[in-house]
Amino acid sequence: MSRKIAVLFGGNSPEREISLKSGKAILNALVKLGINAIGIDPINFPLLYLKKYGFKKIFISLHGKGGEDGTVQGILDYLNIPYTGSGLLSSAITMNKFITKTLWREYGLPVVYPYFLLNKKKFIKSNYLKIEKKILKFKLPIFIKPNCNGSSLGISKVNHLDNLFDAIKKAFIYSEDILIEKYIKGEEYTVGILDKKILPPIKIEYSSSFYNYQAKYYLNTTKYFCPSGLNKNKEKELEKIVLNAWNVVKCNTWGRIDIILDENKNFQLLEINTIPGMTSQSLYPIAAKKAGLSFYDLVIKILNLTK
Structure with a gap:
């Protein structure tokens, strides 16, 4: 029997609904690839039992509090089970928007200020x-x-x-x-990072006053452009800023950074997402597809990058 993989999804954060959708998509892909994967919702399963039940690797698809803030990463470090995505410290830092922005600013990276x-x-x-x-x-x-x-x-x-x-x-x-x-007026972009390289940037256009929860998950008026329409020089500039921002907070494996191009044509970093959504509407798989990776390729690559 192949090594047992747990896909963690659900949890009790306000982002539970999205996490369930992401996790189930990941789980289905792994099962179809013939991997011995089981979906686990921490609400119904004590995570300290993961080792006892023989899980050898964990694919984390928990969004928000308890999943992206270093909590589950700390438990898995304690159990000595490898997991996908960034470690405890990076997760804890990047979940905190204020600390992330302050660090970026300290390193001379452009952030929305004041x-x-x-x-x-x-x-x-x-x-x-x-x-x-x-x-x-x-x-x-x-x-x-x-x-x-x-x-x-x-x-x-x-x-x-x-x-x-x-x-x-x-x-x-x-x-x-x-x-x-x-508030900064401008064009919004999101940039996925996979294994120290950036995925094709996506430009986001929305009809709401800003890119809110409804625009992200429910409105069909939100448009995504990949390729983003940026010229070669601007794309190179974006790549440099995003990779620097990623490295400053010592993130690894996979994630996404949101950035805005203001009216003076300067990029300003918004925030970072260490466990991006993997639903049918999620942006990370769209960017990966543009880079030539199917959803199956993407899921297996993230899993294989696990430390």
């Missing part, structure tokens, strides 16, 4: 007018995002001060800390 972090407890105790004053220095519109969450859940674009308080409350549902940053 931004600041707001803590739930401090917000309750502090003077709301002080925060309002700080935000007005940015000039509206601004973005308010949960600091440790993915899939654009809890994100708001605030155009008017009247909507500020509600946007802050909404973001705090998903995270104890929220990131408040300047």
Whole structure:
């Protein structure tokens, strides 16, 4: 019998629904390739039993909290079972948008600026007018995002001060800390990284006011362009920025970086995703296909890159 592989999906993060879809697509591909793979939802299975049940490798398809933040990576390191994707430290860093942006900025990489972090407890105790004053220095519109969450859940674009308080409350549902940053108008791109190389960039066009959860997963008005339409020089510049951003936070195997080309034609890094979606609508498999990798090729390559 071949080595037993566990595909972890589901979990209890707000991104559970997407994780289930991604994980099932990965599991189906592995099974069709004749691999002895079993799907496991950590809600129903204690992860400390993975070794006891003879699993030799783990394909992590958990999105968000508990999956991308170093928690499951720490458990698997403790059990000494190899797994896909970035390790504990990189996962913990990149799940935290504020820390990631601060590190990138420290290394001279372009990030959307200004931004600041707001803590739930401090917000309750502090003077709301002080925060309002700080935000007005940015000039509206601004973005308010949960600091440790993915899939654009809890994100708001605030155009008017009247909507500020509600946007802050909404973001705090998903995270104890929220990131408040300047809104940058421009063209959005997402770039997949696979085995230290970048996949063809994808340009994203959407009809919503920003690339939100609905635009990502449900609206058929969202358009993806691969090839991205960037000229050779701009694509080279993008590749350099993305690989530097990837290496600074010491990520490995596979992941995705979102970036915006502002109105002055300068790239600004947005965020990083260490376990990209692998659903039928996900961008990572689209980019891999453009690079000549079928979904089956992609899944097996990620699995074989496991340390």
